Amino acid sequence: MAIIVQKYGGSSVANAGKIRNVARRIADCFDKGNQVVTVVSAMGDTTDELLELAAQVNQDPEPREMDLLLSTGEIVSSTLLAMALHATGYKAIALTGPQAGISTDSSFSRARITGIEPKRILRELDKGNIVIVAGFQGLNSDNDITTLGRGGSDTTAVALAASLKAKVCEIYTDVEGVYTADPRLVPGAVKLDEIGYEEMLEMATSGARVMHHRAVELGQIYNIPILVASSMIDKPGTLIHGGKDMEVRNKVRGIAHDMDVAKITITGVPDRPGIAASIFTPLAKAGISVDTIVQNASSNNITDLTFTVVKSDLTSAMKIIKPVAKKIKARECISDSGLGKVSIIGTGMQNAPGYAARMFETLYNQGINILLITTSEIRITCIIKESEVEKAVRALHKAFKLDKAA
Amino acid sequence: MAIIVQKYGGSSVANAGKIRNVARRIADCFDKGNQVVTVVSAMGDTTDELLELAAQVNQDPEPREMDLLLSTGEIVSSTLLAMALHATGYKAIALTGPQAGISTDSSFSRARITGIEPKRILRELDKGNIVIVAGFQGLNSDNDITTLGRGGSDTTAVALAASLKAKVCEIYTDVEGVYTADPRLVPGAVKLDEIGYEEMLEMATSGARVMHHRAVELGQIYNIPILVASSMIDKPGTLIHGGKDMEVRNKVRGIAHDMDVAKITITGVPDRPGIAASIFTPLAKAGISVDTIVQNASSNNITDLTFTVVKSDLTSAMKIIKPVAKKIKARECISDSGLGKVSIIGTGMQNAPGYAARMFETLYNQGINILLITTSEIRITCIIKESEVEKAVRALHKAFKLDKAA
Numbered sequence: 001m002a003i004i005v006q007k008y009g010g011s012s013v014a015n016a017g018k019i020r021n022v023a024r025r026i027a028d029c030f031d032k033g034n035q036v037v038t039v040v041s042a043m044g045d046t047t048d049e050l051l052e053l054a055a056q057v058n059q060d061p062e063p064r065e066m067d068l069l070l071s072t073g074e075i076v077s078s079t080l081l082a083m084a085l086h087a088t089g090y091k092a093i094a095l096t097g098p099q100a101g102i103s104t105d106s107s108f109s110r111a112r113i114t115g116i117e118p119k120r121i122l123r124e125l126d127k128g129n130i131v132i133v134a135g136f137q138g139l140n141s142d143n144d145i146t147t148l149g150r151g152g153s154d155t156t157a158v159a160l161a162a163s164l165k166a167k168v169c170e171i172y173t174d175v176e177g178v179y180t181a182d183p184r185l186v187p188g189a190v191k192l193d194e195i196g197y198e199e200m201l202e203m204a205t206s207g208a209r210v211m212h213h214r215a216v217e218l219g220q221i222y223n224i225p226i227l228v229a230s231s232m233i234d235k236p237g238t239l240i241h242g243g244k245d246m247e248v249r250n251k252v253r254g255i256a257h258d259m260d261v262a263k264i265t266i267t268g269v270p271d272r273p274g275i276a277a278s279i280f281t282p283l284a285k286a287g288i289s290v291d292t293i294v295q296n297a298s299s300n301n302i303t304d305l306t307f308t309v310v311k312s313d314l315t316s317a318m319k320i321i322k323p324v325a326k327k328i329k330a331r332e333c334i335s336d337s338g339l340g341k342v343s344i345i346g347t348g349m350q351n352a353p354g355y356a357a358r359m360f361e362t363l364y365n366q367g368i369n370i371l372l373i374t375t376s377e378i379r380i381t382c383i384i385k386e387s388e389v390e391k392a393v394r395a396l397h398k399a400f401k402l403d404k405a406a
Numbered sequence: 407m408a409i410i411v412q413k414y415g416g417s418s419v420a421n422a423g424k425i426r427n428v429a430r431r432i433a434d435c436f437d438k439g440n441q442v443v444t445v446v447s448a449m450g451d452t453t454d455e456l457l458e459l460a461a462q463v464n465q466d467p468e469p470r471e472m473d474l475l476l477s478t479g480e481i482v483s484s485t486l487l488a489m490a491l492h493a494t495g496y497k498a499i500a501l502t503g504p505q506a507g508i509s510t511d512s513s514f515s516r517a518r519i520t521g522i523e524p525k526r527i528l529r530e531l532d533k534g535n536i537v538i539v540a541g542f543q544g545l546n547s548d549n550d551i552t553t554l555g556r557g558g559s560d561t562t563a564v565a566l567a568a569s570l571k572a573k574v575c576e577i578y579t580d581v582e583g584v585y586t587a588d589p590r591l592v593p594g595a596v597k598l599d600e601i602g603y604e605e606m607l608e609m610a611t612s613g614a615r616v617m618h619h620r621a622v623e624l625g626q627i628y629n630i631p632i633l634v635a636s637s638m639i640d641k642p643g644t645l646i647h648g649g650k651d652m653e654v655r656n657k658v659r660g661i662a663h664d665m666d667v668a669k670i671t672i673t674g675v676p677d678r679p680g681i682a683a684s685i686f687t688p689l690a691k692a693g694i695s696v697d698t699i700v701q702n703a704s705s706n707n708i709t710d711l712t713f714t715v716v717k718s719d720l721t722s723a724m725k726i727i728k729p730v731a732k733k734i735k736a737r738e739c740i741s742d743s744g745l746g747k748v749s750i751i752g753t754g755m756q757n758a759p760g761y762a763a764r765m766f767e768t769l770y771n772q773g774i775n776i777l778l779i780t781t782s783e784i785r786i787t788c789i790i791k792e793s794e795v796e797k798a799v800r801a802l803h804k805a806f807k808l809d810k811a812a
Contacts, residue, residue: 016462023463050482056422057429058489065492065500069485072478076456079475083464086471094471099549120549143505143526 002167003125004029007039007135007157011174012231013077014044016084022231023084025172026130030090035125037164039135039157040081042073063108067137067147071097074134074153082132092130095120097137098145102156104138110149113138113156116163133160151212158215162222169224171211172231177238178203178210180402181255185393188403192253194239199253199345202379206343207258216240252346252355252400257393259386261291261339262314263371264321265306268331271298278328279305282320288313292341292374292383306372308383311337339371340389343381344396356380362399368392408573409531410435413445413541413563417580418637419483420450422490428637429490431578432536436496441531443570445541445563446487448479469514473543473553477503480540480559488538498536501526503543504551508562510544516555519544519562522569539566557618564621568628575630577617578637583644584609584616586808587661591799594809598659600645605659605751608785612749613664622646658752658761658806663799665792667697667745668720669777670727671712674737677704684734685711688726694719698747698780698789712778714789717743745777746795749787750802762786768805774798 006026013019022040030036050069054061061069078094085092101117124131135153140146148155154171161169176191178200183189195203197220204213210228219226219240229237269275276295283290293307309317314337325333349355359380363370368391372383384392397403412432419425428446436442456475460467467475484500491498507523530537541559546552554561560577567575582597584606589595601609603626610619616634625632625646635643675681682701689696699713715723720743731739755761765786769776774797778789790798803809 016459019463053422053482053486054489057425057486058493061489062492065485065488068500068502069482069489072481075478076459076475079471080459080463082471083460083467083475086468087464094474096474096551145502 001033001035003035003037003164004168004170005037005039005157005161005164005166006170006172007153008041008172008231009153009174010041010044010046010077012172013040013081016080019043019077019080019084023081023088023090025231026081026085027088027090030130037121037125037131037133037160037166038081039133039153039160040074040077041135041153042070043077043080046073046076064144067108067111068145070147071134071137071145074136078132078134085130085132090130091128092132093124094132094134095124096134097156098139100131100133100160102138102159104140104146104148106140106142106144106146108146111138111140111146113148113159116159118160118163121160121164151215154212154215155218158218158222158224158226161224162218166224168227169219170227170229171215172229173210174231175210175228176230176233176235177228178208178240179254181393181397182208182257185257185390186255186397189397190403192238193236194241194243195253196347197240197242198378199347200240202343202345202376203254203256206256206345206379206381207260207341208254208256211240251348252344252402254345255393255396255400255402256343256345257340257389259340259389260310261308261341261383261386262311262335262337263306263308263339263383264314264317265304265334266321266325266330266332267304267334269303269305270329271301271303275328276305279321279324282324283317286316286320288317288320292372292381294372294374308339308341308372338386339383340386341381341383342389342392342396343379344400345379347378349378349380358399359396362395363392366391366395407439407441409443409570410440410574410576411443411445411563411567411570411572412576412578413559414447414578414637415559415580416447416450416452416483418578419446419487422486425449425483425486425490428578429487429494429496431637432487432491433494433496436536443527443531443537443539443566443572444487445539445559445566446480446483447541447559448476449483449486452479452482470550473514473517474551476553477540477543477551480542484538484540491536491538496536497534498538499530500538500540501530502540503562504545506537506539506566508544508565510546510552510554512546512548512550512552514552517544517546517552519554519565522565524566524569527566527570557621560618560621561624564624564628564630564632567630568624572630574633575625576633576635577621578635579616580637581616581634582636582639582641583634584614584646585660587799587803588614588663591663591796592661592803595803596809598644599642600647600649601659602753603646603648604784605753606646608749608751608782609660609662612662612751612785612787613666613747614660614662617646657754658750658808660751661799661802661806661808662749662751663746663795665746665795666716667714667747667789667792668717668741668743669712669714669745669789670720670723671710671740672727672731672736672738673710673740675709675711676735677707677709681734682711685727685730688730689723692722692726694723694726698778698787700778700780714745714747714778744792745789746792747787747789748795748798748802749785750806751785753784755784755786764805765802768801769798772797772801
């Protein structure tokens with residue numbers, strides 16, 4: 001019998017009616033002869049409500065207690081889902097992350113899974129149970145509850161699929177799959193039937209909200225096919241996998257965008273070894289993620305350094321960077337928060353010239369100024385004004401003929 | 407340094423303001439040089455809200471999933487309380503029941519504590535932490551979460567106090583202590599400064615709502631002094647203990663009452679061995695607690711058997727008893743749900759005649775008819791009409807001069 005791991009997000013289990021609907025979908029999968037392990041997020045706004053409660057007693061709560069608090073949200077939804085399955089005559093059991101054997105490191109609020117001991121899950125499957133696992137959580141070596149941070153339940157699902165050697169990991173969400181661009185921005189956006197791990201990773205890190213990149217990375221490492229599909233309607237969705245034909249497709253697969261970009265430029269930076277570390281180490285220590293980093297060619301051993309952060313981190317990043325800039329005798333710090341980024345993504349792009357040129361030309365024709373450019377093997381990203389992102393995505397989608405994709 | 411265990415009930419932590427208030431009280435106890443372990447119940451109506459959620463997906467949920475669901479309520483309040491302590495500069499750590507080392511049997515929804523491994527708590531106390539423990543829950547030998555049922559957090563507190571060899575277990579609640587009678591019924595009721603374990607046990611099982619009898623039992627077994635006091639105002643409360651002078655007090659200490667009484671009488675029961683078992687075994691299997699049982703003297707090997715249950719169990723008890731009555735060839739089953747009970751309680755009563763007589767006389771003078779009488783070493787209970795309970799409590803309180811007690 002094949003094991004299938006499913007994951008349902010918070011909006012799919014937001015109330016009793018939706019939980020009953022998810023129970024029906026799980027039962028259907030079980031009735032087809034599969035062993036089913038379902039990972040579930042907290043119901044709808046539960047996590048926000050718990051955060052609000054915490055803020056009422058402490059503006060800056062300890063991460064350990066916060067993780068223990070937040071972990072209750074997924075326990076509630078997992079037990080309700082098991083109860084809904086019982087009500088329709090199915091055998092099911094709800095397990096917390098620790099009961100499911102999920103071990104993590106001790107980085108509260110953004111813990112990494114360090115191992116999975118699937119004994120209990122396998123025993124319950126053998127008893128004929130559908131196993132419902134509370135997502136987003138695990139246990140560290142001190143016997144404390146941790147949470148996995150953004151996209152945590154997706155990561156739980158893919159990690160369980162890997163450890164259980166599941167046939168597929170199905171991520172059910174409020175979109176129908178992975179699109180060539182955000183359908184809210186581009187009416188002609190097309191759902192992809194399949195996409196490679198690498199491409200999906202670039203989509204995820206470039207702003208596509210469908211899945212968190214950590215889960216995709218795990219899928220790639222353990223070669224677990226991941227199906228992204230709607231939890232509401234029965235349509236095929238998008239299969240993320242590592243099939244051979246991926247390598248040579250030689251084609252732009254999608255346009256990703258992100259409106260949440262702020263930029264900091266330090267001008268007149270003395271160009272000597274150790275300077276980059278002196279700037280980025282304090283940011284890392286403060287838990288601020290830096291996205292794009294660009295350093296201009298140095299002239300007279302003086303250079304300009306530009307990097308981007310999410311908008312909500314801009315104020316604290318500037319507070320950290322200003323004294324550092326003074327100390328290293330840089331000229332000044334300039335910030336700009338009204339930015340966005342747009343990326344074209346596809347394997348094989350590096351071997352086929354002309355993609356970058358077509359991208360820049362398309363933006364130029366729209367009168368869009370490019371502020372920063374970065375590239376990877378399968379991605380080209382331009383930082384532009386936030387107000388021009390929508391126009392850029394539409395123009396690029398058309399220029400690369402993605403309305404004819406699939 | 408002395409260890410003090412405190413317990414706060416759900417109404418004491420019903421919102422952020424009340425949680426901050428409890429944090430202040432805990433901090434005060436810590437500042438006096440004590441090591442403090444605090445057990446906390448779920449916030450206000452949390453448990454009812456979770457029960458309502460469960461009912462929306464399953465009218466008859468599995469106890470295992472129900473316990474896992476309900477256990478989240480105490481985790482939420484314990485983490486918030488730890489966060490509130492952090493906010494005022496105190497070191498504190500929230501522990502779930504399992505993290506606190508509480509093992510139970512597997513009777514979901516009414517589990518018994520089978521052992522406590524206090525290593526983690528002691529380690530945290532040694533680090534200078536105030537330890538906040540989620541009440542009402544433990545872990546069975548299958549690594550599943552259980553809940554302790556009614557009065558569970560009181561039981562957690564007393565059991566922890568025993569295992570930690572605490573100086574005292576302080577139960578903070580919405581009343582100021584143990585009274586000679588319910589102050590809502592008897593305006594002249596007096597708060598007792600102290601009471602013996604036995605007396606408190608009889609008060610608890612006879613309807614006084616201050617503390618659950620399981621917690622009192624545990625306190626007695628391990629000889630842990632239990633202080634019952636208000637969580638809102640600073641007043642001394644009532645100390646439950648086993649001091650020597652308890653034995654010879656020879657005095658009625660309090661009047662307890664209970665409005666939640668229903669009675670079932672089986673008439674014409676053939677009086678032969680095994681009959682009682684055939685009646686009460688099916689009730690026990692259905693989880694129905696039988697309180698008072700009275701069997702009249704047999705004549706011609708035919709007897710009448712009367713017992714009481716809580717009102718909410720009457721319908722299901724009758725459903726079980728009717729076919730049994732038929733099978734054993736009893737005459738009929740009669741039920742009456744409009745009943746209550748009133749008890750006088752005090753050590754030494756059995757050695758001092760006249761208490762029972764004075765009780766019956768007092769009720770007679772009020773025109774109250776006694777339907778059933780039961781006695782223990784330190785208690786006399788009369789089942790009467792529910793509508794007459796209030797009048798009976800007031801008259802007995804006066805007759806035994808309890809308004810002059812303390």
